[in-house]
Structure formats: C-alpha cells, structure tokens
Amino acid sequence: MSNVLIQLIDELNAGRLKLIDLTRPLGPKTPVIELPPMFASSPGFSMQTISRYDAKGPAWYWNTINVGEHTGTHFDAPVHWITGKDLSNNTCETIPARRFVGPACVIDVSREAAANPDFLLTRERILVWEAQYGRIPANSWVLVRTDWSKRADSKDFLNISKDGPHNPGFHRSASEFLAKERDVLGVGVEAVGTDAGQAGTFDLPFPSHSIMHGAGKFGLASLCNLDQLPPTGAIVIAAPLKIVDGSGSPLRVLAIAPA
Numbered sequence: 030m031s032n033v034l035i036q037l038i039d040e041l042n043a044g045r046l047k048l049i050d051l052t053r054p055l056g057p058k059t060p061v062i063e064l065p066p067m068f069a070s071s072p073g074f075s076m077q078t079i080s081r082y083d084a085k086g087p088a089w090y091w092n093t094i095n096v097g098e099h100t101g102t103h104f105d106a107p108v109h110w111i112t113g114k115d116l117s118n119n120t121c122e123t124i125p126a127r128r129f130v131g132p133a134c135v136i137d138v139s140r141e142a143a144a145n146p147d148f149l150l151t152r153e154r155i156l157v158w159e160a161q162y163g164r165i166p167a168n169s170w171v172l173v174r175t176d177w178s179k180r181a182d183s184k185d186f187l188n189i190s191k192d193g194p195h196n197p198g199f200h201r202s203a204s205e206f207l208a209k210e211r212d213v214l215g216v217g218v219e220a221v222g223t224d225a226g227q228a229g230t231f232d233l234p235f236p237s238h239s240i241m242h243g244a245g246k247f248g249l250a251s252l253c254n255l256d257q258l259p260p261t262g263a264i265v266i267a268a269p270l271k272i273v274d275g276s277g278s279p280l281r282v283l284a285i286a287p288a
C-alpha cells in the first residue's frame with residue numbers, strides 16, 4: 030500500500046487529522062426549498078417501514094424512502110440547469126468519480142451574512158480572501174461559510190417573507206470568476222440552495238445555478254460544520270448517488286482536516 034494512504038489512516042487514528050461530517054440529518058423534518066407558486070415544488074423526505082423484526086420480516090428491518098433529489102444536504106449536477114443540459118458527463122451517473130474529491134477553500138462571510146441575510150459573495154470579496162490565503166486552486170471545492178446552518182428552526186433557515194425567501198448567495202461576478210478564472214469543482218453553501226433566496230428576481234436569475242452548471246461545475250447545498258474547517262488545508266469528498274440520468278442527490282459530505 031502507498032505510504033500516503035497508510036499515513037492517512039495513522040494520522041486519523043492518532044487524531045492529528047480529523048474527519049468532519051458536513052452533512053445535515055435527512056428526515057421528514059428536513060426543510061425543502063420553496064419556489065414561486067407557478068413552479069412545481071420538490072417533495073421532502075418520507076419513509077415507510079417494509080418490516081421491522083415482525084411478520085413482514087421476522088429478522089430484519091428496512092424501509093422505503095421517497096425523496097426529491099434536491100433535499101437536505103445534496104449535490105447539484107450540471108444537468109440540473111438548462112445551461113448544463115448538453116454538456117458531456119453532466120449527470121450523477123456519468124460524472125467521473127475523481128471529480129468528487131478535491132481541496133477545500135473555505136470563505137468565511139458569517140459576519141456579512143449575520144448583518145445582511147441577502148448577502149452576496151462577490152468577485153471582489155473572493156480576491157480579498159485570495160490575498161490572505163492564496164489563489165484558489167483548479168479543481169477545488171469552494172465552500173462559503175455563512176453560519177446559516179446554525180438557524181435551528183426551519184422557519185429561520187428558510188427565512189421566507191411576503192416577497193419570498195431571504196438567504197445569502199452569489200453575485201454573478203463570483204460565479205463567473207470561480208467557474209471561468211479558477212476552474213473549481215463547484216461551490217458549497219449552508220443555505221437550502223446555492224443561490225440567494227432572492228436570486229429568482231435577479232437580472233440573470235439564479236446566477237450560481239446558471240453559471241456554474243453551464244460551466245460543468247457542481248453545487249453542494251445545506252452543508253453544516255463549515256465553522257470546523259480551516260480556510261485551506263482540508264479535502265472534501267462529496268459523491269452523489271449514481272442515479273441514472275440524475276440531476277442531483279442527497280449525499281454524505283466528508284472533510285478531512287488537520288486536527
């Protein structure tokens with residue numbers, strides 16, 4: 030076995046590296062994105078028992094699950110958006126697995142998001158981060174820490190007013206920069222979707238979805254524990270279910286970082 034793999038396990042066992050779970054629990058209470066009423070909505074998560082050590086299966090327990098692809102901590106594939114519909118390898122089944130693993134760049138805008146729930150990450154703000162921590166490498170995951178996952182109540186997490194949802198997201202300048210000038214794997218956020226709550230009203234609607242997926246990049250939504258990650262130096266593994274023609278899927282997102 031390669032030295033680095035033996036070392037990886039040794040470092041995890043010794044506690045010099047830690048495994049951080051960036052995934053939220055997936056269940057019937059998992060909040061689901063609300064779209065304007067003219068659009069179809071996605072179901073949340075539900076589960077029915079097939080058997081539980083009973084007449085229907087005396088020695089085994091198992092369930093049927095029903096879930097929208099974009100529920101809870103989930104992956105957005107390029108085919109999710111019309112801009113990515115004709116790209117090659119754009120579905121959950123066809124994306125090469127190598128692309129699920131990369132270094133993490135964690136941009137902490139929790140102060141900005143606390144002051145303004147409609148905060149948008151801009152190209153300028155990313156350049157400030159790069160001046161401090163270095164250039165975002167190609168094929169990295171860019172994770173935006175907003176502390177939005179600390180909104181324990183679904184009502185506060187979705188934050189819906191008369192004029193629709195309010196949560197932080199990306200300015201198109203940031204999405205264009207990350208996709209075209211930095212060639213990242215994708216972006217990850219703590220909110221219910223990778224776009225701001227108000228992004229449907231933008232001049233270019235849903236810029237994160239439109240630009241990132243149009244460039245073959247991925248999205249990760251409803252992440253948590255980003256406050257446990259260093260700005261650089263962690264790796265992230267985010268591998269969706271291999272759903273044939275799938276546009277996304279709930280998944281377990283894992284990070285490995287120095288302890």
Ligand code: 23J
Binds near residue numbers: 062064105222238
């Ligand atoms: C469909 C339409 C708009 C949005 C979304 C889905 C998501 O955020 C998603 O889960 O991909 S904004």
Ligand code: MN
Binds near residue numbers: 105222
């Ligand atoms: Mn999604």
